[in-house]
Amino acid sequence: MTPALYAYVGSRTTRERHARGDGISVYRVDTPTGRLEPVQLVSELVNPSFLALNRQQDRLYTVHGDGHEISVFARSCADGTLHFLQRQTCGGRNPVHLALDPSGAFLIVSDHLGDPASPGGTLVVLPVQPDGRLGSVCQRVTLDGEPGPHRKEQPHAKPHFNPFDPSGHFVVVPDKGLDRVFVFRFEDGRLSPAATPWMDTREGAGPRHTAFHPSGRFAYTVNELDSTVQVAHFDRATGALHAVQVVSTLPDSFVGHRRRPVSASTPNTAMLSCPRLEAYKVRPSADTSISAALLWPTKLSGRVDTTCTACSAPVARSK
Numbered sequence: 001m002t003p004a005l006y007a008y009v010g011s012r013t014t015r016e017r018h019a020r021g022d023g024i025s026v027y028r029v030d031t032p033t034g035r036l037e038p039v040q041l042v043s044e045l046v047n048p049s050f051l052a053l054n055r056q057q058d059r060l061y062t063v064h065g066d067g068h069e070i071s072v073f074a075r076s077c078a079d080g081t082l083h084f085l086q087r088q089t090c091g092g093r094n095p096v097h098l099a100l101d102p103s104g105a106f107l108i109v110s111d112h113l114g115d116p117a118s119p120g121g122t123l124v125v126l127p128v129q130p131d132g133r134l135g136s137v138c139q140r141v142t143l144d145g146e147p148g149p150h151r152k153e154q155p156h157a158k159p160h161f162n163p164f165d166p167s168g169h170f171v172v173v174p175d176k177g178l179d180r181v182f183v184f185r186f187e188d189g190r191l192s193p194a195a196t197p198w199m200d201t202r203e204g205a206g207p208r209h210t211a212f213h214p215s216g217r218f219a220y221t222v223n224e225l226d227s228t229v230q231v232a233h234f235d236r237a238t239g240a241l242h243a244v245q246v247v248s249t250l251p252d253s254f255v256g257h258r259r260r261p262v263s264a265s266t267p268n269t270a271m272l273s274c275p276r277l278e279a280y281k282v283r284p285s286a287d288t289s290i291s292a293a294l295l296w297p298t299k300l301s302g303r304v305d306t307t308c309t310a311c312s313a314p315v316a317r318s319k
Helices: none
Strands: 005-009 024-030 035-042 048-053 059-064 069-075 082-089 095-100 106-111 122-127 139-142 170-175 180-187 190-200 207-212 218-223 228-234 241-248 257-259 263-265 270-273 276-278 286-295 300-308 316-318
Touching (some): 035 082, 048 095, 139 190, 180 207, 190 241
Antiparallel strands (some): 005 024, 005 316, 048 059, 106 122, 122 139, 170 180, 180 190, 207 218, 228 241, 257 276, 263 270, 270 286, 276 286, 286 300
8 A cells, every 4th residue: 555645835934024824734645636635734833944854754854944943843654743842943043954964863954144143154963863853053064255246135155055965975055145055075973075165156146056966967056146057067976066057047038036946856857946036017926937947968958948836935845
C-alpha cells in the first residue's frame, strides 16, 4: 500500500508583512487528482515562513521570519499532524531559510539581517539532539564583502538561502546584499570557506536562491534585483563555482519592476524561477509569474517562457 502523502505550507502572518496567513497548514495530497484535503492548522505562530523535514520525516523545523527563533514539531507518520516540541533562539534577526545536513545532526540557518546593534546577515549552525530538539547556536559565520549599489536593498550582507550541494559536503549561500554566492565546506559540524570561497554576480543583481542540476555539475542562481538567472559550473571536488551564462527571467515585453524570485531544478532538467512582477503603468496590482527554461548540457537554452499565476507570492513548501 502506498503511504499517504502530505503537504506542509508555511505563511507570513503579521500586519507588518501585510499578511493573511494563519500558521502552518497541513494537507493530505490526493495523488491521483492532486487535490489538497485540509488536515490541520497549526495557528498562533508568527511568520512560519520556511519549513524543513528531517530524513525520518518525524520532525519538522520552521524559521520565524522577522524574529529570531526556530520551532521544532513532532510529525505523526500515521496522519501527518504536527505537535509542538520546542522553540530555540538563533540570535540575530529575520531567519529566512534552514537546511539539515545529510546526517541530520546539524541545522544550518540563514540569518538575513543580523544583530540590530551590528547589522549584517550571518550563517548559523545549531546541533540537533537525539530527540530532534535543537541545542544552542554552536557556530556563527559572518559574510564579508562590499555592499552592492542598491541603496535600499543592499546595505550589508543579506544571506537568503543555504542549500547543501547534492554530495552534502558543501553549503551554498546566495547573498543579496553583497552580490556574491558564498561556498562553505561542512565537516564535523563546522562551516569553513571553500578553496574558492565565493562567486561574484553582476553588480546590483541581488542573488537570492540557488538550485543544483540533478547531476551536481551545475548551479543556477536566481537574482532578485535584476531578474536574471546566473548559470555556474560547480566543481564537486572543491566546491568552486564558475559563472558561464546569465539569462533574463522576464519576457521582452515586460517594462515594470520585479522582485522576490525563487528557483528549482527538476529531474527532467527544467529550470523554474518565480520573480514577482510589479506592474508599471500596465496593471494596478502585483502578479507572480513562473518562468521556465530548457537546460542544455552546459547552459540554459536562452529561451525563457513565462506564465502568470494570478496570485501574489507563493510560499508553499511540501514534502
